[in-house]
Amino acid sequence: MQYLSTRGGAEPVLFSEAVSQGLAPDGGLYLPVSFPDLSDQLDRWTTLSYPELCYEFFKYFATDLEDSDLRDAIFKAYSNFSHSEIAPLVPLSENWQVLELFHGPTLAFKDFALQLLGNFYELQIRRTGRELCVLGATSGDTGAAAISGLLGKSGVTVFILYPDGKVSPLQERQMTCTGADNVFPLAIEGTFDDAQKTVKELFGDLSFRESMGLSAVNSINLARILAQSVYYLYAWLRLSPKDREVTQFVVPTGNFGNVFAGWLLTKMGIQMGGFRVATNQNDVLHRLFDSGNYLLGDVSPSLAPSMDIQVASNFERLLFYFFEGNAERVNEVMHKFRSEGRYSFEDFSIAGFSSSSTSDSEIPELIQKVWTEHQYLVDPHTACAFKNLSITDRAVILATAHPAKFPQVFEQAGLGKPTSPVLDALLDQSPQKYKISVDSGAVRSFIEKKLKPA
Numbered sequence: 230m231q232y233l234s235t236r237g238g239a240e241p242v243l244f245s246e247a248v249s250q251g252l253a254p255d256g257g258l259y260l261p262v263s264f265p266d267l268s269d270q271l272d273r274w275t276t277l278s279y280p281e282l283c284y285e286f287f288k289y290f291a292t293d294l295e296d297s298d299l300r301d302a303i304f305k306a307y308s309n310f311s312h313s314e315i316a317p318l319v320p321l322s323e324n325w326q327v328l329e330l331f332h333g334p335t336l337a338f339k340d341f342a343l344q345l346l347g348n349f350y351e352l353q354i355r356r357t358g359r360e361l362c363v364l365g366a367t368s369g370d371t372g373a374a375a376i377s378g379l380l381g382k383s384g385v386t387v388f389i390l391y392p393d394g395k396v397s398p399l400q401e402r403q404m405t406c407t408g409a410d411n412v413f414p415l416a417i418e419g420t421f422d423d424a425q426k427t428v429k430e431l432f433g434d435l436s437f438r439e440s441m442g443l444s445a446v447n448s449i450n451l452a453r454i455l456a457q458s459v460y461y462l463y464a465w466l467r468l469s470p471k472d473r474e475v476t477q478f479v480v481p482t483g484n485f486g487n488v489f490a491g492w493l494l495t496k497m498g499i500q501m502g503g504f505r506v507a508t509n510q511n512d513v514l515h516r517l518f519d520s521g522n523y524l525l526g527d528v529s530p531s532l533a534p535s536m537d538i539q540v541a542s543n544f545e546r547l548l549f550y551f552f553e554g555n556a557e558r559v560n561e562v563m564h565k566f567r568s569e570g571r572y573s574f575e576d577f578s579i580a581g582f583s584s585s586s587t588s589d590s591e592i593p594e595l596i597q598k599v600w601t602e603h604q605y606l607v608d609p610h611t612a613c614a615f616k617n618l619s620i621t622d623r624a625v626i627l628a629t630a631h632p633a634k635f636p637q638v639f640e641q642a643g644l645g646k647p648t649s650p651v652l653d654a655l656l657d658q659s660p661q662k663y664k665i666s667v668d669s670g671a672v673r674s675f676i677e678k679k680l681k682p683a
């Protein structure tokens with residue numbers, strides 16, 4: 230299988246190359262040139278365990294990896310999860326089920342991709358002998374999950390930018406209390422979008438990128454998307470056959486990575502009942518699906534901080550299919566959007582998507598409502614999925630984080646603070662972070678000093 234850039238200006242590459250590059254050299258995102266038809270496999274796959282299913286799925290995409298390496302990478306990644314089913318499906322009512330994606334080491338769904346990505350990087354370094362420098366921006370959970378996935382991996386140095394004071398104290402501790410000497414959490418002045426912009430700028434400097442061996446772990450990395458497709462498939466296979474085509478997946482969304490991963494399955498012969506894009510008050514995507522206007526606003530910090538995003542990177546991948554693979558059109562829209570901060574689509578409709586937006590005042594109310602009606606505790610991101618969800622809708626709700634990760638909100642919801650032993654253990658460790666200006670020059674010289682000390 231080969232991979233092409235959404236902007237049409239990069240040579241096709243194989244899986245390992247697409248994964249170690251992250252962002253394509255022309256600034257676009259990688260997508261597979263074609264999709265396998267999985268419909269013939271589904272009967273056989275219904276009984277597979279999570280890692281087995283993941284392996285079968287990835288065999289179609291990671292065609293340049295040895296089967297045994299691929300299998301090891303996958304089985305090792307999911308051995309770090311604390312639930313035997315990895316992604317258990319928990320019934321809430323007759324029509325609703327929650328797909329719990331928070332049983333990985335950092336208690337958010339991003340572990341699904343990043344535990345695996347760390348192992349793919351190791352394979353890549355073994356193959357090429359070249360060390361990698363991982364650079365990413367995070368609104369909290371990506372950084373924690375990336376750091377956990379890459380901790381102590383030899384040949385990998387990790388630089389993660391995050392907005393100082395705008396991630397939860399526990400998320401910050403997950404990033405800064407690792408004690409690992411290959412990890413540098415950089416607390417920048419500014420927002421997540423500022424951090425992401427700096428990261429994009431540094432990736433845009435091809436000579437810097439080449440000399441440092443930069444790789445991206447943000448959800449622009451194709452391996453992350455594919456790893457996330459697997460839990461949609463796993464959940465779908467667990468629905469009764471008559472429900473599969475009518476059950477919608479409700480997905481708390483920021484960067485559009487998670488929901489895009491699910492939607493990709495519809496291109497592989499899987500009949501799904503649609504996707505609901507559930508945003509918080511930073512609702513650029515909701516407005517897009519509602520009105521066709523893609524309009525950049527200011528990020529307003531919310532109770533669901535991992536979704537405090539205005540520029541949804543992975544939207545570019547959807548755009549590629551919206552324009553039926555016309556990379557020139559993708560280029561045009563992305564440039565216009567970048568220079569003007571807006572784009573209006575005359576007719577933006579993609580079958581299968583609906584959306585919602587949840588304000589901060591509604592989040593504690595939704596948490597309380599779900600608790601009262603179903604005795605189930607959701608974190609503030611997952612709470613957004615319940616906005617306008619009808620009890621008669623057949624739905625799989627993605628629970629993207631463990632409630633103990635965001636304990637502040639529960640007081641407002643009139644509930645006790647949830648806890649987790651994994652997080653409590655962090656309180657005994659001493660944090661180490663590096664405060665830095667968001668200016669790309671400052672970040673560049675920090676990286677150079679660490680990697681190539683004079």
Ligand SMILES: *Cc1c(COP(=O)(O)O)cnc(C)c1O
Pocket residue numbers: 337338339370371448481482483484485486487488535536610611629630
């Ligand atoms: C990252 C994250 C999201 C948003 O995921 P996207 O892939 O950016 O849409 C939602 N909830 C939690 C808890 C997250 O960590």
